[in-house]
Amino acid sequence: MNDSNQTRAQQLIGDFAPKLVDLTDNVLFGDIWERSALSPRDRSLVTVASLVTSGSMEQLRGHLVRAKANGLTEAELKETIIHLAFYAGWPKAMSAITVAKEIFRS
Known part of the structure; x- marks a missing residue:
């Protein structure tokens, strides 16, 4: 994946801490930020x-x-x-x- 297709977490952290990238992209921005209560x-x-x-x-x-x-x-x-x-x-x-x-x- 080239830099233009990567999330900010992928650009900053890359393969160094893939679990943190996953949590950032999928839980924080993919779930928490998408909840409708706020x-x-x-x-x-x-x-x-x-x-x-x-x-x-x-x-x-x-x-x-x-x-x-x-x-x-x-x-x-x-x-x-x-x-x-x-x-x-x-x-x-x-x-x-x-x-x-x-x-x-x-």
Whole structure:
């Protein structure tokens, strides 16, 4: 399978940890993200908040792009990060807003 046909997990991890790729592709994105109790937009908002709170900036990049594709606006995402500054910590919010700035301006 060439890179254009691979999932992001396959591109990043490849054969190094095939079970993690399988769980990411089939359970997380194939099942959890497809459940109807939350809309993709709401799942993106929860995921972005979780990633900011945990300081997972590398994963935040892709999920900000996904959040916009799922209907969240830049204003809503910026406001989420500002709100989280008071709950997750100022340094995490500052790191997250820097990532958001890079994503939104590209």
